[in-house]
Amino acid sequence: MAMGLRLEDVVVRKVVTISPEVSARDATDLMEEKSTSCLVVLVDGRIEGILTSRDVIQRVVARGVDPSGVTVGEIATHPVIVLNPESFLGEAIKVMLQRRIKKVPLIDGGGRLVGLVSLSDIVEFHSELFSALWERIIMMEPATFVEDEICVA
Known part of the structure; x- marks a missing residue:
């Protein structure tokens, strides 16, 4: 059942974006604030x-670089691996683990940004799904067992 679920079921729609010209210091301040x-990193919506x-x-702290002297564009990861919201969760997990x-x-x-999904989002979603399923199982009527008579010769 869970393998038929799509990323649009777990996507985070409120993504924090930034311009490549912003300093690393301002970027970390934004991360903390949000x-x-x-x-x-977006340029003209892409x-x-x-x-x-x-x-x-x-790329900054470990190398002793002044965060005010380096831009987001210089330290951000690119190219970026992206997926479509209609992709299946299993496909996303495979891509994330492989990469x-x-x-x-x-x-x-x-090609416009519509959301962001993380492994932790997927794990949390599956956890909630499992909890709901477990709750339904517990609420079911207890099973009755019939024991067959065994003849011993």
Whole structure:
């Protein structure tokens, strides 16, 4: 049942976006303000990159780079792997595991950003689905068992 579900069932529609010209310092301030670890880099409504807190740690902090002196465009990951909201959850999980990524932007047929899905979103969705299924099982009438008589010669 869960394998027939699509990304549109679990997508986060409120995606925080940023311009590539913004400094890494301002980007991290935005991440903190919006309580997110991921910003989608947009130029004219099209995805140009994705910036995660891990990118900032690896490409700025670990290298001792001044976050005010580097732009989002210089440190964001690109090209970006994207999926369509109509893609199946199983396909998304496979792509994320193969590419070792945790978040994937979703685009419409025109290439416009329509949402973002993460592995944690998918896990949480499956957890809620499992809980609802478990609750229905518990509420079912108890099964009755009939024992057959066994003849021993």
